[in-house]
Amino acid sequence: MSSYKLKQQVMHFREGLSLISEIREMEGVEYFIVQPLHEGGEMIYVPIERADVIIRPIIAKKEVDSLFEYMRNTQPEYFSNTKQRRDVFKRRLGSGDIKDLAFLSMLLYFYQHPEEVETPVKFGPADIDMLKYATRTLYDELAVALKIPREKIEEHVLEQIKRR
Numbered sequence: 001m002s003s004y005k006l007k008q009q010v011m012h013f014r015e016g017l018s019l020i021s022e023i024r025e026m027e028g029v030e031y032f033i034v035q036p037l038h039e040g041g042e043m044i045y046v047p048i049e050r051a052d053v054i055i056r057p058i059i060a061k062k063e064v065d066s067l068f069e070y071m072r073n074t075q076p077e078y079f080s081n082t083k084q085r086r087d088v089f090k091r092r093l094g095s096g097d098i099k100d101l102a103f104l105s106m107l108l109y110f111y112q113h114p115e116e117v118e119t120p121v122k123f124g125p126a127d128i129d130m131l132k133y134a135t136r137t138l139y140d141e142l143a144v145a146l147k148i149p150r151e152k153i154e155e156h157v158l159e160q161i162k163r164r
Helices: 048-053 061-073 082-095 098-112 125-146 150-161
Strands: 009-012 016-026 029-036 044-047 055-057
Touching (some): 009 125, 016 125, 125 150
């Protein structure tokens, strides 16, 4: 049996912050019914036996400091080849891994704060959209993990990563 439980907030690898709202059996298979917590999110059926490849627990509060350390030590990366860059971004976004989200969030930070890097990074509108999506997803998770109101989490994260 899975370690997830009803009413637990989880991270869906594609939809981000979500809630396990019920368990339902259909044709002999048990599913978690997962509801994304963002506007417009549609109900997702997650087979319980495969849940670990589709959802993951929210980062534990005790692990957040090491995530911030990882972010502080992240170096800007820039791929001049647009297809290669987008493939890297999509792969990291699709992994569902919080470090991948943090990495992409840092790329957005470097883009928005060119004074923080030796060579400013340049991205196109599609790149920026992916980086913003990763950052929103990361902030949603950190707000839950740290029990900080969502509207205050960006300020908190920026304070943590600027301790260079």
